[in-house]
Amino acid sequence: MHFPLSITLLLVAAALHALSGVPGLLLSRCTAAGQRIALALTCVASFLGLVGVALVFMQGTASATLPWYLIGSEPMLLTADGLNAFFLVPVLIVGALGAVYGLGYWPQGAHPGNGRGLRLFWGLVLAGIIILLLARHSVLFLMGWELMALSAFFLVCTEHHLPEVRRAGWVYLVATHTGTLALFALLALLYWVTGSFVLRPLAVDEAGLGTLFLLFVLALLGFGMKAGMMPLHFWLPAAHANAPSHVSALLSGVMLKVGLYGLIRFIGFLPEPPVSWGIVILVAGCIGGVLGIVFAIGQQDLKRLLAYSSVENIGIMLIGFGLAMIGRSQDRPVWIILGLAGCLLHIWNHALFKPLLFFCAGSVIHATGTRQLDSMGGVAARLPRTAIFFMIGAVAICGLPPLNGFVSELIIYLGLFHGVADAKASAWTVAALAAPVLAVIGTLALACFVNAYATVFLGQPRQPQASAGHEAAPSMLLAMSTLAGGCVLIGVLPWLAMPMINQAVQAWDTAVQLRPPVAVGTLLPLPAFMGMGLLLAVASLLMVSWLSRRIKGGNASHRITWSCGFSLPTVRMQYTATSFVQMLNGLSQGVLRTRMHRPRISGLFAEPSRFKTRQDEPVLDRYILPAFLSICAFFGRIRFLQRGLTHQYLLYVGVTVILLLGWTLPVETIFKRLFAR
Amino acid sequence: MNTWFNTLLVLVLALNLFALGTSRLVTMIKIVSLQGLLLGLMPLLIEDHLAVTSALASILAIFLKGMIIPSMLLRAIRDVHIKREIEPLIGLLPSMLLGALVTGFALLFASSLPLAEGDTPPLLVPASLATIFCGFILLTMRLKAITQVMGYLVLENGIYIFGLLLVEAMPLVVELGVLLDLFVAIFVVCIMVNHINKTFSSLDTRLLTSLKE
Numbered sequence: 038m039h040f041p042l043s044i045t046l047l048l049v050a051a052a053l054h055a056l057s058g059v060p061g062l063l064l065s066r067c068t069a070a071g072q073r074i075a076l077a078l079t080c081v082a083s084f085l086g087l088v089g090v091a092l093v094f095m096q097g098t099a100s101a102t103l104p105w106y107l108i109g110s111e112p113m114l115l116t117a118d119g120l121n122a123f124f125l126v127p128v129l130i131v132g133a134l135g136a137v138y139g140l141g142y143w144p145q146g147a148h149p150g151n152g153r154g155l156r157l158f159w160g161l162v163l164a165g166i167i168i169l170l171l172a173r174h175s176v177l178f179l180m181g182w183e184l185m186a187l188s189a190f191f192l193v194c195t196e197h198h199l200p201e202v203r204r205a206g207w208v209y210l211v212a213t214h215t216g217t218l219a220l221f222a223l224l225a226l227l228y229w230v231t232g233s234f235v236l237r238p239l240a241v242d243e244a245g246l247g248t249l250f251l252l253f254v255l256a257l258l259g260f261g262m263k264a265g266m267m268p269l270h271f272w273l274p275a276a277h278a279n280a281p282s283h284v285s286a287l288l289s290g291v292m293l294k295v296g297l298y299g300l301i302r303f304i305g306f307l308p309e310p311p312v313s314w315g316i317v318i319l320v321a322g323c324i325g326g327v328l329g330i331v332f333a334i335g336q337q338d339l340k341r342l343l344a345y346s347s348v349e350n351i352g353i354m355l356i357g358f359g360l361a362m363i364g365r366s367q368d369r370p371v372w373i374i375l376g377l378a379g380c381l382l383h384i385w386n387h388a389l390f391k392p393l394l395f396f397c398a399g400s401v402i403h404a405t406g407t408r409q410l411d412s413m414g415g416v417a418a419r420l421p422r423t424a425i426f427f428m429i430g431a432v433a434i435c436g437l438p439p440l441n442g443f444v445s446e447l448i449i450y451l452g453l454f455h456g457v458a459d460a461k462a463s464a465w466t467v468a469a470l471a472a473p474v475l476a477v478i479g480t481l482a483l484a485c486f487v488n489a490y491a492t493v494f495l496g497q498p499r500q501p502q503a504s505a506g507h508e509a510a511p512s513m514l515l516a517m518s519t520l521a522g523g524c525v526l527i528g529v530l531p532w533l534a535m536p537m538i539n540q541a542v543q544a545w546d547t548a549v550q551l552r553p554p555v556a557v558g559t560l561l562p563l564p565a566f567m568g569m570g571l572l573l574a575v576a577s578l579l580m581v582s583w584l585s586r587r588i589k590g591g592n593a594s595h596r597i598t599w600s601c602g603f604s605l606p607t608v609r610m611q612y613t614a615t616s617f618v619q620m621l622n623g624l625s626q627g628v629l630r631t632r633m634h635r636p637r638i639s640g641l642f643a644e645p646s647r648f649k650t651r652q653d654e655p656v657l658d659r660y661i662l663p664a665f666l667s668i669c670a671f672f673g674r675i676r677f678l679q680r681g682l683t684h685q686y687l688l689y690v691g692v693t694v695i696l697l698l699g700w701t702l703p704v705e706t707i708f709k710r711l712f713a714r
Numbered sequence: 715m716n717t718w719f720n721t722l723l724v725l726v727l728a729l730n731l732f733a734l735g736t737s738r739l740v741t742m743i744k745i746v747s748l749q750g751l752l753l754g755l756m757p758l759l760i761e762d763h764l765a766v767t768s769a770l771a772s773i774l775a776i777f778l779k780g781m782i783i784p785s786m787l788l789r790a791i792r793d794v795h796i797k798r799e800i801e802p803l804i805g806l807l808p809s810m811l812l813g814a815l816v817t818g819f820a821l822l823f824a825s826s827l828p829l830a831e832g833d834t835p836p837l838l839v840p841a842s843l844a845t846i847f848c849g850f851i852l853l854t855m856r857l858k859a860i861t862q863v864m865g866y867l868v869l870e871n872g873i874y875i876f877g878l879l880l881v882e883a884m885p886l887v888v889e890l891g892v893l894l895d896l897f898v899a900i901f902v903v904c905i906m907v908n909h910i911n912k913t914f915s916s917l918d919t920r921l922l923t924s925l926k927e
Contacts, residue, residue, distance in 0.1 A: 681923040684803070684854045691850040695816075698823045698843075707822070 041099035046089030053082035055164035058157030083133035119540030127388030141510025205275035212272035216262030223255035264296025267325030271657035277344035282399025286392035319359025326352025375452030383445035393520035404506025410614035417494035438570025441527035750779025816847035845872030
């Protein structure tokens with residue numbers, strides 16, 4: 038049996054990740070040694086894993102079989118190709134950086150009760166993801182999947198003494214199990230088609246169109262649930278908001294992408310897709326992108342805002358993937374390459390800037406003690422470095438040059454423009470519609486993050502209790518600066534990522550249409566765009582410095598930000614997040630449906646009164662919970678069958694026995710004997 | 715031999731109906747103990763040649779079911795000062811009629827069961843089923859903890875009759891094990907009866923639902 042070095046390294050990395058939390062369990066809950074051991078093991082594991090990934094990129098696809106005959110007579114097949122190696126990079130990097138961040142954010146000394154469990158499940162999530170990414174055997178895939186999904190449940194429930202955390206964890210658990218159920222059906226159907234547990238592309242005549250359609254729907258349901266595709270995203274905001282910040286970073290930066298990996302990989306297995314599939318994915322991406330960012334703007338909780346922004350970014354990735362799918366159906370290699378490349382690069386980028394933003398949010402929440410945007414303010418004065426990192430993340434996530442979000446969105450734009458230009462293809466209208474949608478998403482994202490940055494970091498603290506706090510610990514700053522560096526690096530030197538993207542695109546299981554292989558870089562005028570981006574950035578920086586010098590040079594007086602010209606302003610006169618985005622929220626009330634509790638004001642000298650708004654989760658609170666409540670009410674009606682009375686249960690047993698015995702009676706013969714002559 | 719055996723079975727069936735029809739607990743205990751005594755005699759009658767082991771099991775069963783368990787139960791009801799089952803779920807006469815009905819059904823069922831060929835006494839399987847059903851009726855229709863024990867004993871007697879089919883195949887250890895289980899169960903329940911009475915000031919088992927989560 039031959040084991041290539043790359044796979045061996047990745048398996049060792051998975052094992053080290055899985056074991057990283059175990060030494061801590063054996064140590065006292067008061068010592069910090071367990072955390073240091075876990076951190077060291079995680080870093081070593083991630084380093085080994087990255088070496089393995091580099092080997093895959095340099096030497097090409099590697100395969101190995103685990104001599105483990107769990108089911109059937111097939112050994113477990115493991116394959117590392119360009120695509121899963123591409124997904125492994127953010128897993129390993131964010132996994133290690135999150136552990137570094139956790140050293141300052143969730144120190145064992147401050148969290149003796151749950152710190153050890155958090156690190157154990159942190160390692161298990163990473164191990165599960167590595168296994169499922171490598172697996173080419175359905176059972177091994179499902180094992181990795183469940184390891185990831187269940188460990189993530191325990192991570193979400195780290196602070197399980199809080200009721201809202203338990204509720205979020207519960208919703209997550211139900212959602213993830215529903216998704217897994219769809220995956221069981223998907224893999225069983227694949228087994229029925231191929232007659233083997235090995236996961237491989239289907240041949241053209243292997244399955245009928247109906248079966249393929251069913252496989253597509255199941256993959257969309259199972260993986261879309263994990264990826265947070267728009268109507269299936271309902272578990273995501275609460276889970277991200279209630280988990281510790283570095284866990285939110287892991288969930289958003291890594292686990293959502295695993296769902297996308299499943300979608301890309303498994304839909305790639307299905308041959309000759311109808312063009313409608315690509316359109317479905319693209320439209321889902323458009324809807325998710327726009328609604329995601331609309332809901333992000335409507336949030337008053339910093340982490341929920343970031344969570345909805347993840348939904349939006351998943352939407353952008355799905356637009357790219359949908360374009361690639363349409364290209365596959367209509368045999369347009371350029372669409373495939375640009376769509377998939379944009380999708381993949383955005384996955385990397387999102388895995389850089391979203392953990393960065395969650396890390397910054399964690400530091401801010403740590404400092405101010407609240408997640409409510411309307412209580413914060415003036416944090417930049419107390420956490421200047423965190424403010425800079427948040428700014429970098431925000432600029433990147435809005436897709437502004439010269440940072441990395443710009444590059445990936447640009448590639449998707451170019452792909453869509455290729456689609457528009459190619460009027461012979463029947464799906465060009467969809468591409469033509471998607472490009473402006475992408476522009477709308479970008480604009481709204483800008484508004485959203487201007488709002489977030491301004492209310493959190495600028496002005497004065499809006500509540501006195503949120504005015505304390507100090508700069509984040511060095512380990513937290515280290516993790517943030519690494520991610521911010523990654524954002525700048527990919528933004529300024531995007532061609533560094535191009536070889537990896539090329540290999541990932543070529544490894545997608547439909548590469549028949551990509552012969553001879555075309556490099557992504559040849560389709561993009563990258564240097565020109567980067568030069569222009571840098572030029573724009575430098576120009577805007579120059580303008581800012583010129584403006585600030587002019588303001589300082591004049592006889593301007595120092596006032597509180599947003600004092601609105603009052604001579605004696607108070608902090609309560611500042612714009613809040615809600616008031617800042619009031620106009621945008623008003624435009625999208627059709628879907629937002631914010632509940633407002635207005636006070637009734639009467640008389641000349643009105644009593645003190647309060648005004649409250651509440652934003653619900655559209656899918657969970659409007660459809661799923663009412664549906665489940667009515668089901669619950671229905672079953673409540675047959676509750677009398679189970680009252681805890683032993684007599685009653687014994688009666689059930691007796692009646693069942695008598696009925697079963699009665700079934701054996703030869704009723705006909707008895708009747709004949711009684712009534713026949 | 716068979717006539718004696720059948721007579722005993724008929725007596726057992728009649729005792730079932732008596733047990734269903736009485737409200738006095740002391741009478742009921744005596745009926746159940748008499749039933750156990752008759753059952754203990756059966757293995758001695760069913761075999762052509764008397765083995766030492768089965769005789770031993772028989773004597774042990776008679777001793778346990780006819781003497782020890784009844785004395786334990788009598789002691790238990792003397793301690794908790796109750797004499798009658800006052801509020802059965804269905805009345806005494808209806809439960810007797812129900813008993814007769816299930817006895818009839820048992821006779822019907824027995825003929826349709828796929829039993830191994832052999833010279834089984836014709837009344838054995840119906841008597842066993844009827845006794846089991848009567849045990850069920852006692853268990854489900856009476857509410858006092860002590861009558862539940864009786865129901866359990868009658869149910870066990872029914873199973874014991876069924877076991878007579880295998881009297882040659884069943885090793886002594888199994889029979890002794892079953893008897894020991896029965897003894898321990900009754901022993902524990904007798905202690906529990908006292909505790910239930912102390913805690914709830916009643917032996918009504920419906921009150922136990924308040925222990926539910």
